[in-house]
Amino acid sequence: MNASRPDAVQAGAEAIARCRRLLEPALREAVSVLHPSGARMAGFALGWSDVDGRPFAGDGGKHLRPAIAMLSAEAVGAPPESALPGAVAVELVHAFSLVHDDIMDLDERRRHRQTLWRAYGAGPALLAGDAMLALAVDRLAGTGVPMAYLSRALVELVQGQTLDLAFENRPWSGPGEVTVQEYEEMAAGKTGSLLGAAAATGVALGGAPELAERAWEMGREFGVAFQIYDDILGIWGDPAITGKPVHGDLRRGKKTLPIIAALSAGGTAARELAVVVGAAATDEEAVRQAARLVEEAGGRQAALDLSARRARGAMKMMAEFLPGDTALRDVCGALIDRIR
């Protein structure tokens, strides 16, 4: 199934660029109320300034969540600007979650730069994360339905993070191993919830709150698809594009879907993989071997299949409640076409 129109990739890229131009001034305005030190750190985390507060033109992230919020409003017939408070809120929550994640995981690099805590210290970074979360809530506090979905996403987000953290103490295989179902629950919280909130706040701010619940479900479905795809990139992605080290997730012993699926597949490669990851070696050879065994045991293909299935499910939902050729469909379709 080809999810998108022939010119969808180009149309999707243009729609994202258009949303980004609307977003940036609103995001800057939201952050401007902070104390200068907090504003500088937020500017670094949101990608428009370097560590000294000077303009930075590098990779500030895709801004996918705010685009989904604005294009969801557009899909229900409203101007994309009507969803700006929601777009700003979800981008701030996304940035908050990355900043706190990097502190928890002690990750030192993100988007080809230092992480916020490496650049400014863990205490200030923790607080800057809190500040971005507070500003996000403040952006929607006066709204009814949009605030309800943002809040739901926050609770699910921390639940997903907690599950992810709890996975670290679980065995790789045997009794107590992490199942694909548990992984999907974690991904729905960690990644799905905020994409759900983006779509739900978008349609609600666009004047169609009655579609918010279905938009929420659709966004969560996309989120699971994207998280699984991100897991694939976390093992086999090109560092020049991802901005993260090759085989990074394997080296850190993260229980991502390709490995979970590979370990549960049975067979020689799965059993060998269990021995390799169980030994927790982080040298280059062991990590390369693990990546090969995950692939051999079918983990990569299983992840691709599951990601594509969840993405198609989301596109089907969208077709039902937001029929027609919308920029939202182009953007999501183009993203899905990458999963192969």
Next chain:
Amino acid sequence: MNASRPDAVQAGAEAIARCRRLLEPALREAVSVLHPSGARMAGFALGWSDVDGRPFAGDGGKHLRPAIAMLSAEAVGAPPESALPGAVAVELVHAFSLVHDDIMDLDERRRHRQTLWRAYGAGPALLAGDAMLALAVDRLAGTGVPMAYLSRALVELVQGQTLDLAFENRPWSGPGEVTVQEYEEMAAGKTGSLLGAAAATGVALGGAPELAERAWEMGREFGVAFQIYDDILGIWGDPAITGKPVHGDLRRGKKTLPIIAALSAGGTAARELAVVVGAAATDEEAVRQAARLVEEAGGRQAALDLSARRARGAMKMMAEFLPGDTALRDVCGALIDRIR
């Protein structure tokens, strides 16, 4: 001026105990949605379980903020239970802020126990703080006015924390020194905002949203008074009561009001104090000497006077918009009577 009725201390203590009995089941219910590991950490932070999740009957804090929320509802003629969502929310935000504060300050002890990060690790504690904040927002997300005040408090809270953190890099005296006015701005954010939100959500949930703004102002005024009083306890408080080490704030070089006031007082003691704190010695003798010089330069008295003045201001506001003998007045009056 004696702020309270003759039997106010007893009546205030009873009112706090009554609110606490209402609060605990609601707080437990809010936390019960968390993943077991998050719930265990929240139970530790909120004071009802020990590090292994077993019941803990020790000092779980005064629960002053939720009491103010519930008694504010009562003061406008509603049952105190009507303010429970606000009471739960402000207590959760308070707990969140202490958990993140202790991580930032690397504090190891609170309320005669380990701090959360010491007990469970910094990463899990950071996330448990985020979870409590998410639950707090979720508790009020469906409300209009109460949510608006909670959100305002969150933004002011992180601003206050940011100022407090920025004070650490400022000189003790001379150009760039922290002024009493800057301190008051920090305290209004760090402590005042959440007491403001407690009172504002209380009257709003109690059916008098038109009083919310005045309740917010009153609560903030109290908050500044309490923060200054807390600063006094942070230097001269009895560790058996405060649960913190004696002279703790002096040893850590915190720029609290007694020191700021002492340094700006002029005279021999102030000049000597500037030399002592400038040397940043943390040995027992230096710290004892600093405490003596703060007192000699009039810092302790200035702090008491300022705290009492702000508290009287708050009581005056309360008398204007919530006249009569209310339990709220008893509680606040009794707290103020301690400031002497």
